[in-house]
Amino acid sequence: MTTLLSVRDLVVRYPGRNRRVPPRLAVDRVSFELAAGQTLALIGESGSGKSSTASAVLGLRRPESGEVWFDGHELTALDEPQLRPLRLRFQPVFQDPFGSLSPRRRIRDAVAEPLRVQGRWDPRSGPRRVAELLELVGLDATAHGDRLPHELSGGQCQRVGVARALASDPQLLVLDEPVAALDPSVRAGVLNLLTDLQERLGLAYLLICHDLALVRHMAHRVAVMQAGRIVETASAQALHGAAEHPHTRELLAAARRGA
Numbered sequence: 001m002t003t004l005l006s007v008r009d010l011v012v013r014y015p016g017r018n019r020r021v022p023p024r025l026a027v028d029r030v031s032f033e034l035a036a037g038q039t040l041a042l043i044g045e046s047g048s049g050k051s052s053t054a055s056a057v058l059g060l061r062r063p064e065s066g067e068v069w070f071d072g073h074e075l076t077a078l079d080e081p082q083l084r085p086l087r088l089r090f091q092p093v094f095q096d097p098f099g100s101l102s103p104r105r106r107i108r109d110a111v112a113e114p115l116r117v118q119g120r121w122d123p124r125s126g127p128r129r130v131a132e133l134l135e136l137v138g139l140d141a142t143a144h145g146d147r148l149p150h151e152l153s154g155g156q157c158q159r160v161g162v163a164r165a166l167a168s169d170p171q172l173l174v175l176d177e178p179v180a181a182l183d184p185s186v187r188a189g190v191l192n193l194l195t196d197l198q199e200r201l202g203l204a205y206l207l208i209c210h211d212l213a214l215v216r217h218m219a220h221r222v223a224v225m226q227a228g229r230i231v232e233t234a235s236a237q238a239l240h241g242a243a244e245h246p247h248t249r250e251l252l253a254a255a256r257r258g259a
């Protein structure tokens with residue numbers, strides 16, 4: 001399996017706001033690898049450093065030290081102009097489907113926006129590409145394209161978020177609690193979509209979550225974070241009830257604490 005993402009000795013520290021709020025070490029020498037087409041779940045209790053790790057991977061926050069390698073490029077050694085073309089190949093999908101869409105922008109324009117921003121909008125092929133992206137996530141350009149976000153369900157909005165992320169043909173999606181904000185009745189549909197897209201497009205997922213059932217459903221490997229460090233890594237098989245597996249108890253305990 002080809003390694004797509006490699007994180008080595010990552011350290012993220014937030015500066016203190018004043019003398020009474022000291023700097024906070026959020027990620028403490030975290031290392032992991034993610035192969036192309038696979039899912040690694042980062043689980044752990046609230047405040048354990050999952051989102052800070054994801055921000056550093058996405059280049060949204062400069063780590064204090066350590067390296068992030070993506071497909072042979074050391075992202076942490078690049079400046080913003082050098083990073084820009086690479087950013088297209090790893091995209092975030094956020095937790096809050098409504099919050100990540102502009103309330104007054106129609107769905108087809110929301111999906112077209114990343115293409116425009118990336119300078120890849122072609123007036124002739126663009127609308128067809130938007131329709132393809134909507135179809136890829138189970139929406140219909142005619143039925144849904146002209147609607148506003150509040151005219152869609154939470155699950156449909158999250159599908160639009162995924163379509164926007166797919167607009168740049170990424171190899172990696174960073175999924176931060178992708179269904180946590182959704183009604184339980186629509187979660188399975190979005191999860192099945194993500195699993196299906198991974199198979200069809202060969203996507204790798206870095207999945208940040210609290211939900212053990214979700215990890216079981218989606219992940220190939222799982223890393224447990226605690227106080228900024230990875231304290232366990234295991235195959236997700238370890239979560240499938242194999243009580244004799246040495247990691248199972250710790251994994252389950254950590255995931256429950258995070259639940």
Ligand SMILES: Nc1ncnc2c1ncn2[C@@H]1O[C@H](COP(=O)(O)OP(=O)(O)OP(=O)(O)O)[C@@H](O)[C@H]1O
Nearest residue numbers: 014024025026044045046047048049050051052053
């Ligand atoms: N912008 C920030 N400024 C200062 N400290 C921060 C900031 N963001 C996070 N932290 C701190 O860094 C640590 C790790 O937070 P982080 O959000 O990465 O954890 P998490 O595991 O993703 O938590 P959750 O599951 O609640 O989202 C926590 O102690 C948190 O309080």
